[in-house]
Amino acid sequence: MSEPPGAAVSLAESESKNENEAPPADTSSRPLTAQRVQPLRRPGRWIVTAVVLVLVAQILHGLVTNPFYQWDRFRYWFLRPTVLDGLVVTLEVTALSAVLGLVGGILLALARLSGSPVLRAVSWTYTWLLRSVPLIVVLIFLYNFSALYKTLSLGVPFGPAFVTFDESRLATDMAIAVIGLSLNEAAYAAEVVRGGLLSVDQGQHEAAAALGLPQGYQFRRIVFPQALRSITPNYVNQLIGLVKSTSLVFYVSLLDLFGTVQSMGSTYPGDVVPLLLVATVWYLILTSAVSVVQFYVERYYARGATRTLPPTPVQKARAGLAGLRARLRREAAV
Amino acid sequence: MSTAPAPGKTAPAPGKTAPAPEKTAPVALEVHDVHKWYGAHRVLDGIDLTIRPGEVTVILGPSGSGKSTLLRVINHLEKPEIGHVSVGGELIGVKRHGDRLKELGERAILAQRGRIGFVFQNFNLFPHLTVLDNVAAAPVATGRLSKPAARELARELLDRVGLGDRTGSYPRQLSGGQQQRVAIARALALRPGVILFDEPTSALDPELVGEVLAVIKDLATSGTTLVIVTHEIGFAREVADRVVFIDGGRIVEQGPPGQVLDQPRHERTRDFLRKVL
Numbered sequence: 349m350s351e352p353p354g355a356a357v358s359l360a361e362s363e364s365k366n367e368n369e370a371p372p373a374d375t376s377s378r379p380l381t382a383q384r385v386q387p388l389r390r391p392g393r394w395i396v397t398a399v400v401l402v403l404v405a406q407i408l409h410g411l412v413t414n415p416f417y418q419w420d421r422f423r424y425w426f427l428r429p430t431v432l433d434g435l436v437v438t439l440e441v442t443a444l445s446a447v448l449g450l451v452g453g454i455l456l457a458l459a460r461l462s463g464s465p466v467l468r469a470v471s472w473t474y475t476w477l478l479r480s481v482p483l484i485v486v487l488i489f490l491y492n493f494s495a496l497y498k499t500l501s502l503g504v505p506f507g508p509a510f511v512t513f514d515e516s517r518l519a520t521d522m523a524i525a526v527i528g529l530s531l532n533e534a535a536y537a538a539e540v541v542r543g544g545l546l547s548v549d550q551g552q553h554e555a556a557a558a559l560g561l562p563q564g565y566q567f568r569r570i571v572f573p574q575a576l577r578s579i580t581p582n583y584v585n586q587l588i589g590l591v592k593s594t595s596l597v598f599y600v601s602l603l604d605l606f607g608t609v610q611s612m613g614s615t616y617p618g619d620v621v622p623l624l625l626v627a628t629v630w631y632l633i634l635t636s637a638v639s640v641v642q643f644y645v646e647r648y649y650a651r652g653a654t655r656t657l658p659p660t661p662v663q664k665a666r667a668g669l670a671g672l673r674a675r676l677r678r679e680a681a682v
Numbered sequence: 683m684s685t686a687p688a689p690g691k692t693a694p695a696p697g698k699t700a701p702a703p704e705k706t707a708p709v710a711l712e713v714h715d716v717h718k719w720y721g722a723h724r725v726l727d728g729i730d731l732t733i734r735p736g737e738v739t740v741i742l743g744p745s746g747s748g749k750s751t752l753l754r755v756i757n758h759l760e761k762p763e764i765g766h767v768s769v770g771g772e773l774i775g776v777k778r779h780g781d782r783l784k785e786l787g788e789r790a791i792l793a794q795r796g797r798i799g800f801v802f803q804n805f806n807l808f809p810h811l812t813v814l815d816n817v818a819a820a821p822v823a824t825g826r827l828s829k830p831a832a833r834e835l836a837r838e839l840l841d842r843v844g845l846g847d848r849t850g851s852y853p854r855q856l857s858g859g860q861q862q863r864v865a866i867a868r869a870l871a872l873r874p875g876v877i878l879f880d881e882p883t884s885a886l887d888p889e890l891v892g893e894v895l896a897v898i899k900d901l902a903t904s905g906t907t908l909v910i911v912t913h914e915i916g917f918a919r920e921v922a923d924r925v926v927f928i929d930g931g932r933i934v935e936q937g938p939p940g941q942v943l944d945q946p947r948h949e950r951t952r953d954f955l956r957k958v959l
Contacts, residue, residue, distance in 0.1 A: 549806075551802060551804055551806040552806060552808065554759060554802070554806060555800075555802060555806035555807070555808070556808075557759060557792070557795065558757055558759060558795055558798075558800040558802075559795065559796075559800075559819070559820040559823075559868070559869075559872065560792040560793060560794070560795035560796040560820065560824055560872070561792070561819070561820060561823045561824065562789070562792060562823060562824065563788060563789070563792070565823040569819070569823070570808055573810050574808075574809070574810055649810070651810055651852065652809040652810040652811065652812075652852035652853065652854060653809055653810065653854070654854070
């Protein structure tokens with residue numbers, strides 16, 4: 349390590365030196381006039397880009413031309429009513445479980461952060477248990493639940509019951525799916541929400557308390573909106589996982605998008621691949637929609653956190669085009 | 683800045699050269715034999731302090747002497763282990779049952795905090811709310827004012843601290859000095875009987891200190907009861923009716939600024955002043 353301090357820098361630059369920088373030694377005595385610094389050329393990056401583009405083109409070409417994918421059958425199935433019915437089930441299950449899971453997660457997170465050791469322990473145990481058990485096990489367990497408990501009743505604990513439900517009538521396939529996914533989702537959401545709440549500066553709690561803001565107001569208007577900034581990306585991650593987890597409800601005999609595709613595939617064995625492609629494209633569309641919503645939700649909760657809001661894709665594209673045009677004009681001038 | 687140190691005052695009584703207040707005088711804030719400790723570490727070790735309405739008290743002391751903790755005990759952000767605090771004759775955070783003190787519920791404590799303004803070293807403005815909403819939030823949330831009335835009041839207060847043109851900005855778009863002035867307006871919005879300042883200029887660039895001190899000085903001359911923890915000795919000399927020097931969780935000495943700052947009686951006070959001046 350006895351090299352001069354500039355060694356590391358010059359190493360990085362050396363590859364471009366020979367082609368880029370050729371000022372004759374005699375000009376160095378002349379005073380340098382102010383001018384734009386020429387950006388470093390990066391030929392390596394161009395080569396890698398070209399290779400990747402060729403590979404991508406090859407994959408796309410294969411996708412379109414390979415008869416194995418049967419794109420005509422894909423077109424036939426894509427908007428079939430049975431498939432759309434399955435899609436609606438997927439959307440319903442996802443939406444209900446996302447909301448119930450988030451509400452459950454918020455309650456669990458508050459319990460975990462509360463002063464009561466019992467609440468903390470219950471919350472921790474719930475999260476531990478539900479994160480440890482595979483979702484498919486939870487779902488099948490719930491499916492058989494009505495066999496274990498014939499009736500469900502509201503009343504004094506261990507005492508007389510006021511209302512009694514017949515379990516088999518209460519537990520539709522949809523209810524089982526939503527309950528199972530919500531229970532599972534709540535355990536993960538609890539940690540996401542807790543992380544978000546912990547990320548809010550202690551000074552915010554103190555300032556809210558010092559102003560005498562009522563406790564509910566402190567949580568709803570001061571702490572939670574700031575926590576949402578870090579909750580959003582993590583919860584969306586969770587949500588995208590949920591969209592795909594809904595495919596497991598097929599095992600409790602609910603015909604969601606995947607279930608429909610699966611059962612159609614066994615009826616029309618020749619169409620298995622195009623049917624799987626139909627499901628894939630719909631899942632892609634769903635997760636893309638979630639990502640777009642995420643961008644705008646994050647942008648909304650970034651108010652005040654950054655001095656300027658991040659640009660929307662439209663603004664970015666416009667700025668990118670303007671930059672490119674300016675660069676081309678500059679290079680044309682040189 | 684041209685006003686002479688002491689005579690510029692309007693509110694305080696002429697008897698302020700005597701450090702001990704008369705028995706009959708009304709009391710804005712009383713701290714009675716307060717002890718506070720964390721484990722074995724004693725932060726406050728028997729603090730007694732009586733402050734009259736309109737009085738401006740500056741608390742000085744080396745770092746770790748318990749100044750900030752004292753302020754936080756006054757508005758009950760920290761609970762004292764022994765002793766009690768009262769503001770305007772009302773016990774803070776506790777209720778008297780015969781000879782015993784019982785802890786109040788969270789809701790009652792929050793209601794009491796409205797009577798005690800608090801300005802933090804790091805401003806602690808709500809970053810997701812506009813400047814106007816930062817100031818208007820508390821009167822609305824506590825049910826004192828309607829939303830339009832609170833916004834009207836917020837505009838007035840922001841005008842008063844010289845930020846009437848920044849109502850729509852978010853806190854992070856402001857300089858530190860501007861943020862602290864918003865924080866002062868926010869504390870004023872509940873019309874508190876006492877305002878506590880916890881090193882209000884310590885987090886500021888030197889050239890921004892003046893604008894915040896000017897706002898505090900304006901409050902001081904308008905007869906608001908202020909308790910200020912600060913290291914700005916010159917400012918203390920200018921606005922304080924009383925300077926209290928704290929070290930090791932005890933009040934070492936107190937009196938008018940001319941006495942404590944210029945003829946300190948205790949070696950520890952002299953030592954501290956030598957270091958900061």
